[in-house]
Amino acid sequence: MLIVDLHWNPQLERQAQDRIYRYGQTKPTFIYRYMCQDTVEQRIKSLQDCKLEIAKVVLPEEGGEVSRCAGGGLNLAELKKLLEM
Numbered sequence: 001m002l003i004v005d006l007h008w009n010p011q012l013e014r015q016a017q018d019r020i021y022r023y024g025q026t027k028p029t030f031i032y033r034y035m036c037q038d039t040v041e042q043r044i045k046s047l048q049d050c051k052l053e054i055a056k057v058v059l060p061e062e063g064g065e066v067s068r069c070a071g072g073g074l075n076l077a078e079l080k081k082l083l084e085m
Helices: 011-020 041-059 076-083
Strands: none
Touching: 011 041, 041 076
C-alpha cells in the first residue's frame, strides 16, 4: 500500500491500512508513506499524531471509534498555522 496523500483524520488512513490485512492472509503486506520534507505534509502528520494521542485518552483501549477527531475540522486559525512556513 502506498500512502501519498495524508488525510486530516488519521483514523481514515488506519481504516485503509486495516482493509489490506485480511483474516487468513499468509503473505506479508507492506505500507509505505511518502512525505516531502519542509512541506505542509509534515504539519498534517504532526496534527494526525496529536489527534491520535487525544483518541488514546478519550476512547477505550480496543473497539473505540472516532468519526470526527478532536471535535471536527480545522478552524481558520489552525489552517493558517498549518500553512505557515
